[in-house]
Amino acid sequence: MSKVVLVTGANSGIGLALCERLLSHDAEGLQLCLACRNMQRAQAARSALLASHPRAQVALLQMDTSSISSVIAAAQEVKLRYNRLDCLYLNAGIMPNPQFDIRAFFRGLFSSRVVSMFATAEGILTQKDGLTADGLQEVFTTNLFGHFVLVRELEPLLCHAGLTSQLIWTSSSNAHRSAFSMGDIQHRRGTQPYSSSKYASDLLSLALNTHYNKRGLYSSVICPGFVMTSLTYGILPSFPTFLWTLFMPIFWLIRILTNTFTLTPYNGAEALFWLFKQKPESLDPQAKYHSLTSGLGRNYTQARRMDVDLHTSQDLFEKLLQLETEVDRVCSSAADGRTAYSTTCL
Ligand SMILES: NC(=O)C1=CN([C@@H]2O[C@H](COP(=O)(O)OP(=O)(O)OC[C@H]3O[C@@H](n4cnc5c(N)ncnc54)[C@H](OP(=O)(O)O)[C@@H]3O)[C@@H](O)[C@H]2O)C=CC1
Numbered sequence: 001m002s003k004v005v006l007v008t009g010a011n012s013g014i015g016l017a018l019c020e021r022l023l024s025h026d027a028e029g030l031q032l033c034l035a036c037r038n039m040q041r042a043q044a045a046r047s048a049l050l051a052s053h054p055r056a057q058v059a060l061l062q063m064d065t066s067s068i069s070s071v072i073a074a075a076q077e078v079k080l081r082y083n084r085l086d087c088l089y090l091n092a093g094i095m096p097n098p099q100f101d102i103r104a105f106f107r108g109l110f111s112s113r114v115v116s117m118f119a120t121a122e123g124i125l126t127q128k129d130g131l132t133a134d135g136l137q138e139v140f141t142t143n144l145f146g147h148f149v150l151v152r153e154l155e156p157l158l159c160h161a162g163l164t165s166q167l168i169w170t171s172s173s174n175a176h177r178s179a180f181s182m183g184d185i186q187h188r189r190g191t192q193p194y195s196s197s198k199y200a201s202d203l204l205s206l207a208l209n210t211h212y213n214k215r216g217l218y219s220s221v222i223c224p225g226f227v228m229t230s231l232t233y234g235i236l237p238s239f240p241t242f243l244w245t246l247f248m249p250i251f252w253l254i255r256i257l258t259n260t261f262t263l264t265p266y267n268g269a270e271a272l273f274w275l276f277k278q279k280p281e282s283l284d285p286q287a288k289y290h291s292l293t294s295g296l297g298r299n300y301t302q303a304r305r306m307d308v309d310l311h312t313s314q315d316l317f318e319k320l321l322q323l324e325t326e327v328d329r330v331c332s333s334a335a336d337g338r339t340a341y342s343t344t345c346l
């Protein structure tokens with residue numbers, strides 16, 4: 001029986017490389033669904049995948065993870081098309097308006113933190129976040145909450161007696177506990193919404209295991225390493241793409257110090273692909289699975305313990321459920337014409 005796999009943010013970067021790797025592994029035994037916000041880019045990705053795998057089944061789904069109504073409509077469509085889902089990759093993500101602190105970077109270069117700075121970008125990167133049309137924080141909604149609503153909506157396809165399904169989150173080494181606050185889960189007040197959203201995905205994955213393992217649904221988290229994609233090109237926007245290419249020899253050298261410099265989307269997708277081939281029951285709910293590339297260019301996956309605990313993960317899960325209920329209430333009253341469609345109070 002063919003496996004149904006849905007990938008969010010599948011039209012470029014790591015998501016697209018993952019689709020290519022899944023099809024190279026098993027072109028005919030998969031029903032792949034690319035969930036993307038921009039259908040033109042989605043169509044281009046589908047054509048590229050079919051060019052190398054003409055017999056593959058590749059479907060498209062319109063979904064904007066920053067819009068809760070779009071996520072709910074997309075989930076409805078998935079329920080019409082499929083009667084189960086084997087693997088859901090929660091990969092779409094943004095890092096808008098990044099601010100790269102050059103001074104902190106040079107200070108870090110000549111300190112004992114240099115390797116950790118290259119691996120995690122801690123202390124050198126902040127972002128300016130915006131609001132979605134629903135009045136939610138954009139990074140939180142795109143990277144985390146939209147995906148949470150998607151999982152909840154797709155529960156009937158993911159939880160099947162006697163069968164297992166997988167959720168696989170693309171997190172980051174930039175996920176830091178210090179950037180996250182339980183009193184401000186959307187990160188309305190800070191300057192590290194990206195780090196906060198990724199730390200929240202680590203916590204949420206643990207909570208999802210607590211709640212859903214007994215129903216056959218398992219959640220895992222990966223870190224792709226530092227990969228050259230449109231997301232990372234945006235970090236130094238004044239750099240033309242060719243300058244990044246000129247830096248490649250330096251990056252290869254840095255890779256000798258930290259094998260987190262995976263650099264290509266293919267390498268970055270290593271852990272996503274590796275997890276697909278594992279028995280979900282055998283995975284560690286407290287581990288983050290890292291895509292790594294050695295100095296000699298060998299790709300491998302390594303599990304590293306996450307800085308998460310059950311109590312905090314449970315608190316976040318409850319807050320997300322509350323927010324879901326609140327968004328639902330606002331959406332229904334907007335549909336009844338009772339209130340404007342805004343959740344700025346959340
Ligand atoms: N590159 C890196 O070094 C690292 C990346 N990551 C994570 O990897 C994931 C993939 O990023 P990467 O491949 O690098 O970057 P890309 O920008 O190439 O890919 C991001 C994907 O997410 C999609 N996306 C963004 N916003 C939305 C939205 N609102 N609704 C639906 N889809 C959306 C993009 O679609 P569109 O084309 O329409 O913008 C695109 O397909 C992200 O979660 C990122 O945080 C983690 C660690 C390191």
Ligand SMILES: CC(C)=CCC[C@@H](C)[C@H]1CC[C@H]2C3=C(CC[C@]12C)[C@@]1(C)CCC(=O)C[C@@H]1CC3
Binds near residue numbers: 117118120173174226
């Ligand atoms: C020589 C030169 C131009 C160095 C600049 C390096 C930085 C731009 C990178 C060093 C560590 C990188 C990194 C990321 C972005 C680019 C760096 C800051 C991420 C934050 C990208 C998104 C993630 O999720 C984690 C990455 C960690 C490492």
